[in-house]
Amino acid sequence: MTRILHFIDSLSAWTGKTFAWCIVILTFSTCYEVFVRYVLDSPTVWAFDMSVQMYGSLFMMAGAYALSQDAHVRGDVVYRLMPIKVQASIDLLLYIIFLAPGAIALMYYGYWFASDSWFYKEVSWSSPSRIQIYFFKTLIPISGTLILLQGIAESVRCVICIRTGAWPARLHDVQETETMLMNEKQDLKTSEEQS
Numbered sequence: 373m374t375r376i377l378h379f380i381d382s383l384s385a386w387t388g389k390t391f392a393w394c395i396v397i398l399t400f401s402t403c404y405e406v407f408v409r410y411v412l413d414s415p416t417v418w419a420f421d422m423s424v425q426m427y428g429s430l431f432m433m434a435g436a437y438a439l440s441q442d443a444h445v446r447g448d449v450v451y452r453l454m455p456i457k458v459q460a461s462i463d464l465l466l467y468i469i470f471l472a473p474g475a476i477a478l479m480y481y482g483y484w485f486a487s488d489s490w491f492y493k494e495v496s497w498s499s500p501s502r503i504q505i506y507f508f509k510t511l512i513p514i515s516g517t518l519i520l521l522q523g524i525a526e527s528v529r530c531v532i533c534i535r536t537g538a539w540p541a542r543l544h545d546v547q548e549t550e551t552m553l554m555n556e557k558q559d560l561k562t563s564e565e566q567s
Contacts, residue, residue, distance in 0.1 A: 373528065374541060380525040381440045381543040387518055388437020394430040398423055417501040425508050432511045436518035439526060442542070460533035467530070471523045478516025486510045 405419035438444050451459060488494075489506035496505050532540045 373532070377525050377528060377540065378543050380521055384436040384440040384518060384522045385543065388434045388440075391430050391433035394426040398426040398430075401426070418503070421496065421499045421501060421503045425503075425505075429508060429511055432515040433518070435515060436522040439519065439522045440543070456539065457534050457537055460530040460539070464527055464530035464534070467523050467527045471526075472520065475516045475520035475523055479513045479520065480516075482509075482512030482516055486513055 401419055401422040405416055409415040451462065454462075486506065486509040489509040492506075493504060494506050494509070495502045529540050529542075
């Protein structure tokens, strides 16, 4: 079971890291636009569209990655004080009530939005350059599928935790500095207690 969970985690991580490159494209296109607009007095018509498409792509495709890293924002003031089995039960309930229907809606309605967009070769109505957007609408059902898949993996983790009283292993990636410092402090405390 752990191999399957780690495969889903690695798929989410790969997708998130791949689409993270949108930040680089977004940064360079924005810097270029600022330069040509304010220094050369020659603004582009495509920079706004580029920023919207890159940010939207990143936002849609990074959801499963954030879920796999347990990085979504949560109001855990009370949650973190609860026993682990209660935490897992709450998470499981929320995955069933909110995440699964939301992901299924993204998949179902996103498929129809994308297929209509491909059929009409849709262009952006708010864009001065009238860029094609059907490629980007295709990301809606894909992101819903990835989020649902990762949600299933997280639900399985919750069930395992409810049964065993411990969270199963998770693939780790980049962590926030605060988390790293807390882990180092905990490791130091544990090693001091063992000495």
